[in-house]
Amino acid sequence: MKNWILAAALVFLAGSCSVGQPEIKYGADECAHCRMNVMDAKFGAAIQTTKGRTYVFDAPECMVPFVGHNGHLVEQEVGGWYVSDFAHPGNLIDATKAFYLHAPTLKSPMRGNVAAFGTDSDRKQAMQHFPGEAMDWPAVKKLFTDE
Numbered sequence: 429m430k431n432w433i434l435a436a437a438l439v440f441l442a443g444s445c446s447v448g449q450p451e452i453k454y455g456a457d458e459c460a461h462c463r464m465n466v467m468d469a470k471f472g473a474a475i476q477t478t479k480g481r482t483y484v485f486d487a488p489e490c491m492v493p494f495v496g497h498n499g500h501l502v503e504q505e506v507g508g509w510y511v512s513d514f515a516h517p518g519n520l521i522d523a524t525k526a527f528y529l530h531a532p533t534l535k536s537p538m539r540g541n542v543a544a545f546g547t548d549s550d551r552k553q554a555m556q557h558f559p560g561e562a563m564d565w566p567a568v569k570k571l572f573t574d575e
Contacts, residue, residue: 449510449520450475450482450484450508450510450520451482452466452469452474452512453466454466454467454468454472454518455467457484458484459485459486459490460483460484460485460490460494460500461485461491461494462486462490464486464537464538465486466484466485466486467486467537468486468517468536468537469512470512470514470517470543471486471488471514471537472484472485472486472487472511472512472520473486473487473488473490473491473512474520475491475494475495475501475506475508475509475510476506476507476510477501477506477507478504478505478507479505479507480507483500486537486538487538487540487542488511488523488528488540488568488572489536489538489539489540489542489572490537491509491511491523492568492569492571493572493573496573508522509522509523510522510523511523511544512544513526513544513545513546513550514529514543514544514550515546515547515550515553515554516546519546521544521546523544523565523568526544526545526565527544527545527546527547527548527550527551527562528542528543528544528545528562528563528564528565528567529542529545529554529555529558529560529561529562529563530542530560530561530568530571531543531555531558531559531561532560533557533559533560534560540571541560542563542568542572543558
């Protein structure tokens with residue numbers, strides 16, 4: 429009986445532990461892909477692996493090719509994809525649910541020129557200043573994948 433209670437308590441504690449959202453230290457962290465310092469809080473990105481390791485990137489154009497056939501990680505190792513909300517710099521949002529804008533005038537760090545937004549209304553507002561193409565996560569992945 430004691431062993432069953434101990435086992436149940438351990439399962440509960442393990443399940444309640446979470447790694448939490450990654451943090452990017454702008455100006456200090458180095459992009460895991462291109463090795464530039466991550467400077468612009470409007471474009472930062474991060475991956476958290478299923479084992480809890482965090483990789484930081486200066487923009488989605490560095491994050492996407494880091495995973496996949498030619499990358500450092502396989503997709504199954506990714507526990508979470510995060511991008512900075514362009515409308516709220518430094519606020520990381522779920523990359524798979526973000527609303528994207530691809531526009532040449534965005535001038536992202538590696539010139540992928542893609543910005544992420546937490547809401548479609550923020551993206552539409554930005555499109556007034558940065559005319560371009562509205563995209564979703566699969567389109568962004570396709571844009572930056574070498575495969």
